[in-house]
Amino acid sequence: MTLKLGVIGTGAIGQEHIRRCSHVLQGAQVVAVSDINVEGARAALQRLNIEAEVFQNGHDVIQSPDVEAVLVTSWDPTHEEFTLAAIAAGKPVFCEKPLAMSAEGCRRVVEAEMKAGKRLVQVGFMRPYDAGYRALKKVITDGDIGEPLMLHCAHRNPTVPENYTTPMAITNTLIHELDVLRWLTNDDYKTVQVVFPRVTSKTHGQLKDPQIVLFETRKGVRIDVEIFVNCAYGYDIQCEVVGEEGIARLPEPSSVQLRKEARLSNTILVDWKDRFIEAYDVELQAFINDIRVGQLTGPSAWDGFAASVAADACIKAQNSGAIEPVEMPPRPDFYR
Ligand SMILES: NC(=O)C1=CN([C@@H]2O[C@H](COP(=O)(O)OP(=O)(O)OC[C@H]3O[C@@H](n4cnc5c(N)ncnc54)[C@H](O)[C@@H]3O)[C@@H](O)[C@H]2O)C=CC1
Numbered sequence: 001m002t003l004k005l006g007v008i009g010t011g012a013i014g015q016e017h018i019r020r021c022s023h024v025l026q027g028a029q030v031v032a033v034s035d036i037n038v039e040g041a042r043a044a045l046q047r048l049n050i051e052a053e054v055f056q057n058g059h060d061v062i063q064s065p066d067v068e069a070v071l072v073t074s075w076d077p078t079h080e081e082f083t084l085a086a087i088a089a090g091k092p093v094f095c096e097k098p099l100a101m102s103a104e105g106c107r108r109v110v111e112a113e114m115k116a117g118k119r120l121v122q123v124g125f126m127r128p129y130d131a132g133y134r135a136l137k138k139v140i141t142d143g144d145i146g147e148p149l150m151l152h153c154a155h156r157n158p159t160v161p162e163n164y165t166t167p168m169a170i171t172n173t174l175i176h177e178l179d180v181l182r183w184l185t186n187d188d189y190k191t192v193q194v195v196f197p198r199v200t201s202k203t204h205g206q207l208k209d210p211q212i213v214l215f216e217t218r219k220g221v222r223i224d225v226e227i228f229v230n231c232a233y234g235y236d237i238q239c240e241v242v243g244e245e246g247i248a249r250l251p252e253p254s255s256v257q258l259r260k261e262a263r264l265s266n267t268i269l270v271d272w273k274d275r276f277i278e279a280y281d282v283e284l285q286a287f288i289n290d291i292r293v294g295q296l297t298g299p300s301a302w303d304g305f306a307a308s309v310a311a312d313a314c315i316k317a318q319n320s321g322a323i324e325p326v327e328m329p330p331r332p333d334f335y336r
């Protein structure tokens with residue numbers, strides 16, 4: 001049986017997910033899409049050689065009797081509304097990160113899902129599906145480097161548009177680390193501080209770039225994450241775990257090493273689409289398969305909430321310059 005999907009938002013990642021669900025993955029078909037830019041949506045379907053109904057309003061996708069499950073790939077501030085509507089319609093929903101713009105918004109999703117009585121939400125945190133992060137987690141859980149003491153991480157984008165603001169470095173970019181580092185270390189954040197180094201001349205008026213986010217976890221691990229979204233040279237994700245007995249690093253994406261003109265070089269990727277292409281495939285195939293067996297197992301609404309609790313504290317810390325607490329309530333049994 002083919003799972004019929006509706007996709008809300010046909011921009012960059014919407015088109016990527018439509019392409020992979022239609023041409024790469026097994027067991028799904030995109031039957032309906034919507035975008036506030038209806039012509040853009042039609043053009044995208046044509047480019048991808050896909051026939052699907054085009055709606056102006058995302059709620060019509062959710063309500064369509066042809067749609068069995070929903071992908072929300074529209075702008076960040078729209079996620080909560082569409083995810084809540086999908087839950088109300090009883091349809092499984094894959095929502096790109098962030099689940100909502102604040103912990104309060106995520107809490108509303110968590111409460112709606114618990115009221116519905118079964119897991120309906122998977123959040124688009126793809127890094128736990130990335131082979132490199134999985135290998136790094138195995139090294140840690142196998143005890144190969146002893147207990148983790150420190151993590152040094154970086155999240156670098158070559159450039160961002162003019163509408164990208166200082167808090168978006170947290171809610172739109174760091175949100176990936178806020179999720180994956182909890183998963184990687186099986187720990188939770190206790191405090192956070194944000195410091196601003198010298199500003200790059202490549203940024204614009206609304207954005208302080210780079211930023212360094214410093215965490216202390218419940219177990220006492222110290223984590224520093226550099227967010228640098230106008231780094232110019234490439235799309236670069238780094239993660240180094242310093243343990244009691246050794247150091248483990250996230251593997252670099254594989255690339256051919258060149259010896260040429262007296263230089264030794266490797267290519268650095270420039271786009272998140274390429275860096276995590278396989279992880280996106282695996283996360284969405286898991287969503288499709290899990291719906292088939294009736295039990296979602298991927299990053300949950302609770303994981304979306306936990307990341308947003310930390311994100312709220314980061315934004316407070318951006319503004320105060322102080323060390324701010326991260327206050328995470330206990331996980332309900334529903335999410336165990
Ligand atoms: N997991 C990941 O690594 C990534 C996740 N994302 C997330 O995916 C979402 C989309 O990002 P991009 O594709 O890069 O942005 P984009 O700007 O390329 O595409 C977003 C699309 O959503 C449409 N849209 C906005 N409001 C809408 C509404 N109310 N109803 C229907 N369509 C609406 C826009 O017209 C646009 O076509 C964002 O939330 C972003 O955070 C984006 C890139 C990578």
Ligand SMILES: O=C1[C@@H](O)[C@H](O)[C@@H](O)[C@H](O)[C@H]1O
Binds near residue numbers: 157172173176229272
């Ligand atoms: O999710 C993503 C984008 O929305 C975001 O803008 C980038 O900073 C991230 O690297 C990418 O993975």
